[in-house]
Amino acid sequence: MTAKMRAKENGGGGDSWLCGRFRLRLSAPLIMGVVNATPDSFSDGGVFDTAEKAAEQGLRLLGEGADIIDVGGESTRPGAAEVCAEEEKKRVLPVIEKLAARGAVVSADTRKASVMRAALQSGATIINDVGGMRDAESRAAVCESDCGVVIMHMRGVPQTMQTMTDYADLLGEVGGFLRRRAGELTDAGVDKRRICLDPGIGFGKTMEQNWELLRELQTVGGGFPVLAGFSRKSLFRFLGDGDAERSPRGRDGVSAVLAALLFARGGGSVFRVHNVAATKEAFAVVLALGGTDGFPPPAPPIKDGGGVKKVSLGDGGGELTTVVADGDGRSPPPRSLPSPSAMGAENSDPPP
Numbered sequence: 001m002t003a004k005m006r007a008k009e010n011g012g013g014g015d016s017w018l019c020g021r022f023r024l025r026l027s028a029p030l031i032m033g034v035v036n037a038t039p040d041s042f043s044d045g046g047v048f049d050t051a052e053k054a055a056e057q058g059l060r061l062l063g064e065g066a067d068i069i070d071v072g073g074e075s076t077r078p079g080a081a082e083v084c085a086e087e088e089k090k091r092v093l094p095v096i097e098k099l100a101a102r103g104a105v106v107s108a109d110t111r112k113a114s115v116m117r118a119a120l121q122s123g124a125t126i127i128n129d130v131g132g133m134r135d136a137e138s139r140a141a142v143c144e145s146d147c148g149v150v151i152m153h154m155r156g157v158p159q160t161m162q163t164m165t166d167y168a169d170l171l172g173e174v175g176g177f178l179r180r181r182a183g184e185l186t187d188a189g190v191d192k193r194r195i196c197l198d199p200g201i202g203f204g205k206t207m208e209q210n211w212e213l214l215r216e217l218q219t220v221g222g223g224f225p226v227l228a229g230f231s232r233k234s235l236f237r238f239l240g241d242g243d244a245e246r247s248p249r250g251r252d253g254v255s256a257v258l259a260a261l262l263f264a265r266g267g268g269s270v271f272r273v274h275n276v277a278a279t280k281e282a283f284a285v286v287l288a289l290g291g292t293d294g295f296p297p298p299a300p301p302i303k304d305g306g307g308v309k310k311v312s313l314g315d316g317g318g319e320l321t322t323v324v325a326d327g328d329g330r331s332p333p334p335r336s337l338p339s340p341s342a343m344g345a346e347n348s349d350p351p352p
Contacts (some may be wrong), residue, residue, distance in 0.1 A: 017269070018126030018193045019148030022105050024067065024111050026043060026225055026310075028287075029263045031279055032068040032272040033061030034108065034231065037091040038075050038083075051094035058099045058106075065280040068126065070272060071095050071119075076130050076203070078159045085114045092277055096122040107150070130154055130203065133181045143188045150227050150270075151181045152187035152198035161204035170209050174199050175220045196270060198227040214258070217267040225269035228262055231255045232274050240299030249274075256282040264291075 001108040017024040024030055036047075037054040047053070056070040072081040073091030088110060099106050100123025111131030116138060117125070128150040133139050142149045153174045165208030167173050178197040186192050188240045199213045210230070217226045232251045252275035260282035262268045273279045 001352075016051070016193060017148055017196060018146070018191060019105060020146050022125055022148075024105070024148075026269050029259075029268065029283060030067045030270045031065060031276055032070050033058070033064070033276045034274045035061070035069055035071045035095065036075070036271060037073045037095050038072060051098065055098035058104065059097065059102065060220055061276045062099075062102075062104055064276040066276045068105045068107050068109040068270070069099055070126075070128055071099070071124075073115075075112065076111075081159070082157070085112045088112065088115050089118050093118055093122045096124050100124065107148075111138070113141045115331055116141040117144075120147055123249040126150065128152070128198075130200070132177065132200075133185065139185060139188065139318075142185065143190055146194070148196065149190070150196045150198050151178055151185075152203065152227075153177050153200040153230075153340030155204040158203075159218050164204050165206050165209065167209065170205075170212055171216055171219055174213065178220065178224075179222050189243050192224070196225040196227050197221050198229055201230045202233045214262065214267070217262065226267075227270040227272055228259070228268035229272040230258060233273060242297070246338070252278050255279070260273075260286050261301065 015026045017026055017030075035054050035058045037049070037051070039049055039259065047057075054071070058071065061069060063147065071092050073088040085273060092108065092110070092115070096106050096108060096119055105126065106124045107126035107128045108116060108124040109128045109130070110116055110119065111129050113135065115135075116127050116129075120141070124147070126148040127142055128137075129138060131138065131144070131154045132153055133149070133151050155161055178199070182192070182195050182197065185195060199217065201210050201213060205213065210233075213220060214228070217228060220226065232249070232255060256275065256278040258274065259268070259271045259279050263271070263283055264286045271279060
């Protein structure tokens, strides 16, 4: 089935994530590329420390096949200090404006209501809240708009979260928290098709708990789309190489492999990654082998340094077709984008 046929059949149905003027198809995985406009990110802090550099990185990720660009101005690594709202706005708003002006689907990674409102006014169409929509002002900011929203699970705050990993029922507590927050939004009038859930890999969980959540992403989602955000995180530090520690950038290969495995078993809808090109190629391998049909679930992780080794994804990937549609679901001729998802985004005001 072509992307154009899917667009006609699905127009506005439950298989789409509604994000403002965009309607993102969930019939294939979405890649969310990460842009950290921060001096202290764990993976690339200080590399994109100006609005120009951060925007250029966002455009680069779009060219590699990202469907969404997630812009953040506050590090939320374990122990990170909080950044004031005005400083966060100074870092992210110019980047959001530049990317939105190019027609990109932009997500604002923030837990502050004032930053959410400013980001939406600057062109963001998704709010990615690591705080999990816990405060009334954040919920109000989302309810006042038609943006998409990511609700993430985290106990405490980044300074304290890794001291709060004592779960009696990990899957029940994480899933219950996310569904309660989603219910609060829908009760306030938010269309459930605007909501995506994130179990918060690496946020207040042990290594074993992270792997358990990854194995059970569908269960945690409870029928909502699930965002999987594990790229470059510490669960890959020693995986497969005994005592040899991987740098954050050195974890891109195994991050892409895990994304492909989760995609193959239908365990995620949105994949938040730093290395878009590697993830796109990994998805292309799954698609070449027949998509999600007939793939067994991944085995539980092997402890004590055994199991997964680095994989060379090689060259390739090619181009797939995506369709842009207006607000009434009418589809113009398809355009070609370097994206692993043969669906992309529908936009009433497409970029040139």
